[in-house]
Amino acid sequence: MKLVSEFRQHGLADGLVRSIRQHAQKPARFMEFCGGHTVSIMKSGLRQLLPPSLTLTSGPGCPVCVTDNTDLDKAIALASLPDVMVASFGDMMRVPGSRSSLQEAKAAGADVRVVYSPLDALSLAKENPDKSVIFLGIGFETTAPTVAASILQAVEMELKNYYVLSLHKLCPPVIKVLLDSGEVNLQGLICPGHVSAVIGSSPWEFIARDYGIPCVVSGFEPLDILQCIDMLARQMADGEARVEIAYRRGVTREGNQTAIGIMEKVFAPASARWRGFGEVAASGLKLRPEFARLDAEANFDFNPGPTATPKGCLCGEVLRGVKSPGDCTLFRHVCTPEKPAGPCMVSAEGTCAAYYHYGEKDVR
Amino acid sequence: MLAHGSGGKLAHDIIRNSFVSSLSNPVLAQLDDSAVIEAGGRLAFTTDSYVVQPIFFPGGDIGKLAVCGTINDLTMVGATPLYLSLAFIIEEGLPLNDLKKVVSSIKEAAKEAGVTVITGDTKVVNRGTADKLFINTAGIGTVPAGLNVSGHNARPGDRLILSGTVGDHGIAVLSQREGVNFATELNSDCAPLNGLVVEMLNTSDNIHCLRDPTRGGLATTLNEIAEQSSVSLRIDEDKIPVREEVASACEMLGLDPLYVANEGKLISAVAPEDAEKVLKQMKKHRYGRDAAIIGEVKEENPGRVVMKTGLGTTRIIDMLVGEPLPRIC
Numbered sequence: 001m002k003l004v005s006e007f008r009q010h011g012l013a014d015g016l017v018r019s020i021r022q023h024a025q026k027p028a029r030f031m032e033f034c035g036g037h038t039v040s041i042m043k044s045g046l047r048q049l050l051p052p053s054l055t056l057t058s059g060p061g062c063p064v065c066v067t068d069n070t071d072l073d074k075a076i077a078l079a080s081l082p083d084v085m086v087a088s089f090g091d092m093m094r095v096p097g098s099r100s101s102l103q104e105a106k107a108a109g110a111d112v113r114v115v116y117s118p119l120d121a122l123s124l125a126k127e128n129p130d131k132s133v134i135f136l137g138i139g140f141e142t143t144a145p146t147v148a149a150s151i152l153q154a155v156e157m158e159l160k161n162y163y164v165l166s167l168h169k170l171c172p173p174v175i176k177v178l179l180d181s182g183e184v185n186l187q188g189l190i191c192p193g194h195v196s197a198v199i200g201s202s203p204w205e206f207i208a209r210d211y212g213i214p215c216v217v218s219g220f221e222p223l224d225i226l227q228c229i230d231m232l233a234r235q236m237a238d239g240e241a242r243v244e245i246a247y248r249r250g251v252t253r254e255g256n257q258t259a260i261g262i263m264e265k266v267f268a269p270a271s272a273r274w275r276g277f278g279e280v281a282a283s284g285l286k287l288r289p290e291f292a293r294l295d296a297e298a299n300f301d302f303n304p305g306p307t308a309t310p311k312g313c314l315c316g317e318v319l320r321g322v323k324s325p326g327d328c329t330l331f332r333h334v335c336t337p338e339k340p341a342g343p344c345m346v347s348a349e350g351t352c353a354a355y356y357h358y359g360e361k362d363v364r
Numbered sequence: 365m366l367a368h369g370s371g372g373k374l375a376h377d378i379i380r381n382s383f384v385s386s387l388s389n390p391v392l393a394q395l396d397d398s399a400v401i402e403a404g405g406r407l408a409f410t411t412d413s414y415v416v417q418p419i420f421f422p423g424g425d426i427g428k429l430a431v432c433g434t435i436n437d438l439t440m441v442g443a444t445p446l447y448l449s450l451a452f453i454i455e456e457g458l459p460l461n462d463l464k465k466v467v468s469s470i471k472e473a474a475k476e477a478g479v480t481v482i483t484g485d486t487k488v489v490n491r492g493t494a495d496k497l498f499i500n501t502a503g504i505g506t507v508p509a510g511l512n513v514s515g516h517n518a519r520p521g522d523r524l525i526l527s528g529t530v531g532d533h534g535i536a537v538l539s540q541r542e543g544v545n546f547a548t549e550l551n552s553d554c555a556p557l558n559g560l561v562v563e564m565l566n567t568s569d570n571i572h573c574l575r576d577p578t579r580g581g582l583a584t585t586l587n588e589i590a591e592q593s594s595v596s597l598r599i600d601e602d603k604i605p606v607r608e609e610v611a612s613a614c615e616m617l618g619l620d621p622l623y624v625a626n627e628g629k630l631i632s633a634v635a636p637e638d639a640e641k642v643l644k645q646m647k648k649h650r651y652g653r654d655a656a657i658i659g660e661v662k663e664e665n666p667g668r669v670v671m672k673t674g675l676g677t678t679r680i681i682d683m684l685v686g687e688p689l690p691r692i693c
Contacts, residue, residue, distance in 0.1 A: 013675050045677025222675050337685035348618045358679050
């Protein structure tokens with residue numbers, strides 16, 4: 001199977017677009033929860049194919065973006081400690097905290113390494129026994145199981161210098177907060193694909209049941225997303241609301257029980273701070289007490305300093321789906337990918353970055 | 365910061381603000397791949413530094429890269445590359461065998477391209493102050509009288525011809541980098557392009573512009589051409605050759621093949637009446653087998669690059685911003 005090109009054929013797209021036009025006649029707003037979906041939508045120019053009645057709104061599904069400045073400041077403060085090496089996924093490097101970013105901290109002498117997997121951070125810990133290696137655990141249910149696996153492996157290897165700063169976040173609780181706020185009126189939810197590959201589609205069922213909103217789990221290719229939008233439009237036309245999976249090649253109703261098991265063994269749900277949402281109960285993951293020795297937050301003495309957010313930055317509102325990047329006065333002028341004011345302009349999955357690179361300018 | 369070296373927007377800013385503004389002269393201000401000067405005949409002169417990590421990668425090493433990169437810069441102004449200088453900055457502790465391997469591939473690449481290394485320098489620095497091996501080069505070539513190939517010369521109506529698949533070099537190097545290590549059969553496309561360009565220039569007098577899309581990828585080079593020539597470029601996603609392995613690796617890492625580095629590809633703006641015959645000639649050459657016309661030059665909205673996507677929609681192609689960093693989820 002060709003992994004990429006088969007999902008980008010226009011013959012198939014035309015049929016889906018016709019069906020969407022037929023079924024989405026009433027004005028409707030669908031939210032793509034996931035930043036990966038936003039990027040794919042913008043990059044493929046998919047919105048140009050949709051009928052004017054249909055609006056797509058980006059949601060909070062970008063782990064880098066929803067990381068609050070208080071947590072970013074912690075990571076930067078940890079990185080600036082002597083004999084500490086911080087290992088992070090690449091897209092955290094440029095995100096501005098209250099005063100600095102990991103990249104700036106690195107330029108100023110902090111030891112910050114980009115890794116592609118927490119298991120690489122384990123190797124760094126093994127190779128650098130005189131340093132404390134702290135992995136920045138940022139991500140959703142997609143990422144948390146591999147971080148949990150690295151913790152189990154560190155215990156098994158008796159590594160004494162590996163730590164995790166767990167800033168992981170869980171998706172269903174924040175969607176509930178978003179819907180309860182009543183700020184956005186949604187007729188359909190494009191549910192995250194990678195997150196659902198781990199947790200399954202069943203955690204979204206409350207949305208269809210309690211809020212009457214059609215939900216479809218989508219893959220990330222433009223055709224996946226068109227198919228998902230078509231399925232949402234059909235549910236809407238039929239006056240139904242249920243959870244469907246358009247991403248059958250990756251997602252089941254039950255999810256990946258092994259991954260869930262590892263995650264639950266190491267982490268327990270805890271309250272977490274989300275950019276744009278504030279404190280959300282049981283929406284984060286903390287290391288369980290038996291793994292406290294590996295918890296960076298509990299084992300280092302560090303001072304993240306007072307939190308500040310840049311004046312005028314609308315990242316929080318963009319993440320809640322109530323504002324669009326174009327509504328932000330900083331967008332494109334003050335805030336650019338080279339000099340980002342907020343995280344949504346930095347991350348590969350950030351809504352503002354996607355709009356900056358791929359949209360909002362007349363391309364005809 | 366590292367991103368200042370990415371070949372994208374920050375790199376442009378540093379070039380314009382820190383170098384061109386202070387050292388300004390009409391030759392430097394051209395900002396082409398090589399400077400063309402009059403010195404008893406027209407000479408092309410270029411310099412470059414190579415800091416690739418790892419120094420050995422599938423399909424090449426830092427030595428081959430240094431020779432090919434310098435030759436290609438000369439070639440992109442239509443010059444015949446003649447002489448190279450090489451300066452080595454060696455980190456203490458580099459195994460002698462590694463150095464021998466690098467020198468042997470320098471010899472091979474120089475032989476293939478028909479250039480001579482006529483001067484050089486070696487410095488060894490303390491461990492930790494360089495990463496294994498850095499190579500700085502300079503290259504000199506002659507430019508035939510009357511030939512004027514430049515990033516400034518793309519004209520409305522010109523066809524854009526790409527010499528082959530994009531992203532091979534960047535993904536091949538990335539696949540070997542510590543922490544990524546995915547298995548791939550992919551080789552870097554690192555190659556000297558002077559032979560291909562000779563064939564092209566022999567076929568047509570209407571080759572207006574040649575550029576090699578290295579760091580920053582095809583997207584960044586297209587933006588440079590659009591800006592230098594004050595034109596817009598329209599390209600067609602379906603026409604751009606991308607290997608399935610490169611597309612898949614990019615998908616996995618959250619990268620875009622249009623922004624991934626190449627070391628043996630060129631993009632050319634050719635007058636419409638000659639485009640087909642140039643393409644046909646390119647396809648006969650070993651480094652142009654997958655060549656394709658990927659778009660054309662337009663007059664309106666100067667500076668802009670627009671792509672028709674596989675879905676039939678359109679979008680803007682921007683310059684690379686910052687170092688491309690693989691994503692989280």
